Amino acid sequence: MNKYPLSEATRNRLQQTFGHFIDGEIVPSINGETMDVLDPASGERIARASAGARADVDRAVRSARRSFDDRSWRSIDPLERERRIRTMSRLLLDQKSMITELDVLDSGLISWYVDFCVDFAANGIDYYAGWPSKIEGSIPPAPEGFSVRVEREPIGVIGLITPWNGPITVFGSVAAALATGNSVILKPAEQTPMTAVLMAEIAAEAGIPPGVFNVLQGRGQEVGAGLVEHPGVDAISFTGSVATGKAIQAAAAGQVKRVTLELGGKSPFIVFPDADLEAAAAAARMAVWGASGQVCTAGSRVLVHRSVQAEFTKLVIEGTEGMTLGDGFDAATQVGPLVSSEQLERVRKYIAIGRDEGATLAVGGASPDRSGYFIEPTVFTDVKNEMRIAQEEIFGPVMSILPFDTEAEAVRIANDSLYGLAAGVWTTDLDTAGRMTSALRTGTVWINSYQMVYPSIPYGGVKLSGHGRNLGAASIEELTQLKTVWTKVGE
Numbered sequence: 001m002n003k004y005p006l007s008e009a010t011r012n013r014l015q016q017t018f019g020h021f022i023d024g025e026i027v028p029s030i031n032g033e034t035m036d037v038l039d040p041a042s043g044e045r046i047a048r049a050s051a052g053a054r055a056d057v058d059r060a061v062r063s064a065r066r067s068f069d070d071r072s073w074r075s076i077d078p079l080e081r082e083r084r085i086r087t088m089s090r091l092l093l094d095q096k097s098m099i100t101e102l103d104v105l106d107s108g109l110i111s112w113y114v115d116f117c118v119d120f121a122a123n124g125i126d127y128y129a130g131w132p133s134k135i136e137g138s139i140p141p142a143p144e145g146f147s148v149r150v151e152r153e154p155i156g157v158i159g160l161i162t163p164w165n166g167p168i169t170v171f172g173s174v175a176a177a178l179a180t181g182n183s184v185i186l187k188p189a190e191q192t193p194m195t196a197v198l199m200a201e202i203a204a205e206a207g208i209p210p211g212v213f214n215v216l217q218g219r220g221q222e223v224g225a226g227l228v229e230h231p232g233v234d235a236i237s238f239t240g241s242v243a244t245g246k247a248i249q250a251a252a253a254g255q256v257k258r259v260t261l262e263l264g265g266k267s268p269f270i271v272f273p274d275a276d277l278e279a280a281a282a283a284a285r286m287a288v289w290g291a292s293g294q295v296c297t298a299g300s301r302v303l304v305h306r307s308v309q310a311e312f313t314k315l316v317i318e319g320t321e322g323m324t325l326g327d328g329f330d331a332a333t334q335v336g337p338l339v340s341s342e343q344l345e346r347v348r349k350y351i352a353i354g355r356d357e358g359a360t361l362a363v364g365g366a367s368p369d370r371s372g373y374f375i376e377p378t379v380f381t382d383v384k385n386e387m388r389i390a391q392e393e394i395f396g397p398v399m400s401i402l403p404f405d406t407e408a409e410a411v412r413i414a415n416d417s418l419y420g421l422a423a424g425v426w427t428t429d430l431d432t433a434g435r436m437t438s439a440l441r442t443g444t445v446w447i448n449s450y451q452m453v454y455p456s457i458p459y460g461g462v463k464l465s466g467h468g469r470n471l472g473a474a475s476i477e478e479l480t481q482l483k484t485v486w487t488k489v490g491e
């Protein structure tokens, strides 16, 4: 770690345990347990974080519940709430260098990518900062003799359970939950606990009252499941794996608790012969090598029309061979490590499966001779859609290239997936783009572009990719409920 260009402030920060943040202050676990924070680029321990248990969940829920029930946040004038939320983005940007350094160390992501994540979070906060004065109810037509109004009110305590791939980006979701008047308990991934504490400090400094935004550190089985099962938590917003998403939905059923699930995908990236092949190949590389493939919208199934398959594959491989692997601080790095040794093992397992299934390993597939959780960007050709490498989310830098002959076949292959998060369509023909858009069963379609996100634009999946939407006005709906008020008028 000494080789990294870290600021004094970051080095000092790493000496302190990254604890829970409950009721306005950093606290250790009640039983004193901690967990190691590892640098994925070296495997070395760089810090410690608290590891919570059910007693810590109880404590965080008590704090969040009290702050909601005593209305300490939602009773504040809406425009003042807007000012305080907006202050969070200013404080975040003021601390951008430390936040970026911590998230690069924690997640292994490359620093320019983390910079983008910080800006995305700041934009999300600014977007939601505008909402408190604009969330409106309605007055529906009612029978004579009654006046009816429908209010839109906060849900209560929201449990936000998040993964490791872009830890700071969740700050925008926190802002959405605050803008709607809820109290929040954030449970960051155990692999990336560090910046969650800084978010909570920023919120406190911006004037969010104690207990309104808490952070609970620890493993999924203990604190994640603890939040889902706790009767004091009114809704769960989860991003992560399908297996965990299913477990959460099942556990939430016991209390008929609201859940929003964003569960990843196996997104088709579809290239028609009339597309700008250079641009499409560059975007396809970015769509799977970015964040070393640890992105839910990774365009990991590349469907290419047979007439341009050879040329397109050549462009992808030429741009992939010789990419520089390294740590996130090194300006020469093009591909960073995976987040953990478990994730590295998972990706290696899938590369072996791809070989066994008879796909052709065109480039990559190996780990460089160095410490850290690195794997080369890997391209398989001759992939068939029924192979596991085409069906299962790998969450690593592994691209499968599949040929198709007709538009109908492209649609059939694209939709022959348990997932339905996103799709990319590359064509210069508006009719093709239009037909594909209506035929694809995904939450997002990008045409001649890929992985665009913006705070005002909703985002989410269908099928096993989950349900509910994040971002935009959609989050305001997810995070509020309606209250109907009938008043008898006249005599």
Ligand code: NAI
Binding pocket: 161, 162, 163, 164, 165, 187, 188, 189, 190, 218, 219, 220, 221, 223, 224, 225, 226, 228, 239, 240, 241, 242, 244, 245, 247, 248, 262, 263, 264, 265, 295, 296, 346, 393, 394, 395
């Ligand atoms: P995971 O889904 O187990 O973890 C995500 C979050 O859920 C973490 O905060 C974890 O602590 C929490 N969690 C785990 N078990 C829980 C439970 N029973 N109740 C409540 N919360 C729980 O994902 P994991 O194991 O870290 O990664 C495995 C695979 O999941 C990856 O290879 C990838 O395929 C997929 N994944 C997809 C993501 C996406 O963005 N859609 C993000 C992370 C993982």
Ligand code: MG
Binding pocket: 220
């Ligand atoms: Mg897990």
